[in-house]
Amino acid sequence: MSSIRDVARIAGVSVATVSRALSMPEKVSAESLEKVHAAIAQVDYKPNMLARNFRSARSYAVVVLVPDIANPFYSLFIRALEDRAQQKGYAVLLGDTRGTHERELEYIRRVETRLADGIIQLRPSSEKSLNNIPADIPCVNACGCEYTTGPAIRIDNRAAAKTMVDYLISLGHKRIGVISGLKDNPHTVDRLEGYKDALRSAGIEFDRDLIAEGDFTMWSGLNAAFQFCNMKNRPTAVFSMNDEMAIGAMQTLKAQGIRIPEDMSITGFDDIAYAKYCDPSLTTISQPAEEMGKMAMDMLLRIIEGEPLSQTECVLPTEFIIRKSTAPVKIS
């Protein structure tokens, strides 16, 4: 196995220069850096990067806190985050919190003890919702909401929800059910405001009985849909706050003999891969998850490296996608 001395000898520089080239490349001339890298490649030297980490008090790793890795919406984010981190020489430490604060705290501890340099948060957070992350830890929310404090990338959840419900109203629907996420989830709050905005614009009164609570899983959507099946005055359309709950709800509706979209329209949110493949394919809102992930990672690495941020919040546009799960209301 080749040593740092071999590299120094071949590059024609001192051992200290090789060491600096590995741990603080910004302090080495471009010319020396090139010689060192060429020599490393020539002798296939495998530096102990733990020494670099120790000297620079940097782990070159970032924790990604994800509420549920089994949700395909998050995998799109994670893929973009990992890709960007890799390009910049950082590793992604996966923090599947399963929605618990205890597991979030364990991962925050990793940053506090220097095993990671910062955090990407995928759980939406707001001032009202519990936010565990101490202010001195570099952190960016890649999936923020209207009230997220600190650096965040987000979409305009309220406006996107309004667009969707406006569309259902334009198809003649007046009784529009909602399958929401958990009541205190900031995305639920924002999207519910958008739903109410649309009703208000159209002069339709808000009816609390039309809100069925889920938790963003397919199973919860399947259960929530029963609330609508059993109603005397059934909604003719359902706005689900994500695609997974819409896909779960479809199974209940079909099993009850309710045809989609002839008897009931249904819409989702996120545009996960399955939204195109479910039957009927799902009208939904597409979030630019890849772009959001990249921007969030760039923002976090700037914070970690002490560079100034030009902006601490970035709101990206969504896309409204009409597929086959929606139709004009039946005239009965």
Add this chain to the structure above:
Amino acid sequence: MSSIRDVARIAGVSVATVSRALSMPEKVSAESLEKVHAAIAQVDYKPNMLARNFRSARSYAVVVLVPDIANPFYSLFIRALEDRAQQKGYAVLLGDTRGTHERELEYIRRVETRLADGIIQLRPSSEKSLNNIPADIPCVNACGCEYTTGPAIRIDNRAAAKTMVDYLISLGHKRIGVISGLKDNPHTVDRLEGYKDALRSAGIEFDRDLIAEGDFTMWSGLNAAFQFCNMKNRPTAVFSMNDEMAIGAMQTLKAQGIRIPEDMSITGFDDIAYAKYCDPSLTTISQPAEEMGKMAMDMLLRIIEGEPLSQTECVLPTEFIIRKSTAPVKIS
């Protein structure tokens, strides 16, 4: 901020003992260890664990190489791997290789330069398939195949495929199409053998025209299914080598007016969450992904920590799940 000196003072031990308790706890008496931990908690000391890593030449991180994080089958593995690693004090570094050897090599480099202690491989590999990982790197394949070399957890792919095709034959199907993964993928090879075993047992001749190649994505399943729609002597059942391709194929078949299962049965493999929610729900093989992930992580940590392995290969049982996408062949 409290220091290591504060901890030593309160615990009534030397600074060196606190340091050892953090980096080499096995060299400290249980009594001292307890005093140190109590003192750390009392003064809320946040040790620089990079020092521990440097001294122990250990990063306490494991790379998980995943071919495609967007595939929900892998997220079940990742969740189990992360959970187990977390319990044992290790972090999971996510390595989304997107099926490229270049990205695998970049992650292998992390282990070679001590930024990770070992690798969990989720890509099936065999002697015949390219395997980049040097023999001196601790590595376990959590998703192996019949010919995987080195420590591996796997199912019996060949037997599981035979079970599925036996079932289709028992329903009276004789022309059974296959949607395969890429030809050189070891899982494709193993599952195709199982398909052939079943045909052989039933005295049905193998027909190469009934094999449509996909790449384990929904989109490839959608495309592969056209091969069957356009055949003069159409298969009456299709064995898809994973659920995603089966779900993609369903869309093509339905669009061509082929009813599932009345006109054509279709089966999957893996039992991802959507297999229950697609329409009709999918008859499939369930892999114990959670158990496989846990066992693989345990095996890897034993190797990293220099403990002996009682076995280097472990074959776990699968479950055969009958849902609504399969039916007896139509008598025409």
